[in-house]
Amino acid sequence: MSDEIPSNLGPFVDELNALQLEARTSDEAISLVKPIVERWTHNPDWLDPSYRKALTDEDDHVIYIGPDGHLMILIVTWKANQTSVIHDHNTWAVIGVIQGVEKNQLWQRVDDCSNPNTAELIPGRTVTLHPHDVIAMEPDAIHCVSSCDPSGIDAVSFHIYGRDLRNTGRHKYDHKTHKVEPMLNLDT
Numbered sequence: 001m002s003d004e005i006p007s008n009l010g011p012f013v014d015e016l017n018a019l020q021l022e023a024r025t026s027d028e029a030i031s032l033v034k035p036i037v038e039r040w041t042h043n044p045d046w047l048d049p050s051y052r053k054a055l056t057d058e059d060d061h062v063i064y065i066g067p068d069g070h071l072m073i074l075i076v077t078w079k080a081n082q083t084s085v086i087h088d089h090n091t092w093a094v095i096g097v098i099q100g101v102e103k104n105q106l107w108q109r110v111d112d113c114s115n116p117n118t119a120e121l122i123p124g125r126t127v128t129l130h131p132h133d134v135i136a137m138e139p140d141a142i143h144c145v146s147s148c149d150p151s152g153i154d155a156v157s158f159h160i161y162g163r164d165l166r167n168t169g170r171h172k173y174d175h176k177t178h179k180v181e182p183m184l185n186l187d188t
């Protein structure tokens with residue numbers, strides 16, 4: 001993981017910070033952040049070749065974390081054919097693809113949530129994102145991600161979260177064993 005921040009992403013961080021997102025509901029935050037992410041993913045001129053190579057050499061790049069932990073901006077690289085675990089975020093999320101293809105499999109929880117260690121999940125809708133596509137997720141969303149560009153290009157995407165993912169109390173899920181476990185890392 002790298003904390004390298006390309007200087008030309010400063011305006012992107014400033015735009016998001018100016019929204020005072022910590023005072024917004026999830027719906028408000030998503031409606032404000034989504035058009036900004038759409039604009040920046042549509043014009044990735046800031047992504048110079050050397051930084052693009054650095055992105056594909058590592059998994060996650062922390063671009064910004066608000067001083068109060070209320071905003072997290074990552075650039076995430078998924079290697080070709082890499083798949084994430086099933087997880088939630090416990091905060092709102094806006095994700096915009098810069099290169100490659102990301103398939104989002106959403107899951108629905110169908111148990112009564114009475115046992116914190118187990119969950120019964122069924123597959124929900126699938127959303128395949130190409131460059132310039134953006135998806136937003138409410139705090140209770142559960143999903144997994146596959147990098148699936150047919151020509152084998154790594155997927156690179158903006159990930160904007162309402163809070164630092166390491167402190168949201170989120171979870172990872174096994175839909176076969178029904179096991180639920182805490183998820184403390186930045187896997188997205």
Ligand SMILES: [Fe+2]
Nearest residue numbers: 087089143188
């Ligand atoms: Fe995620």
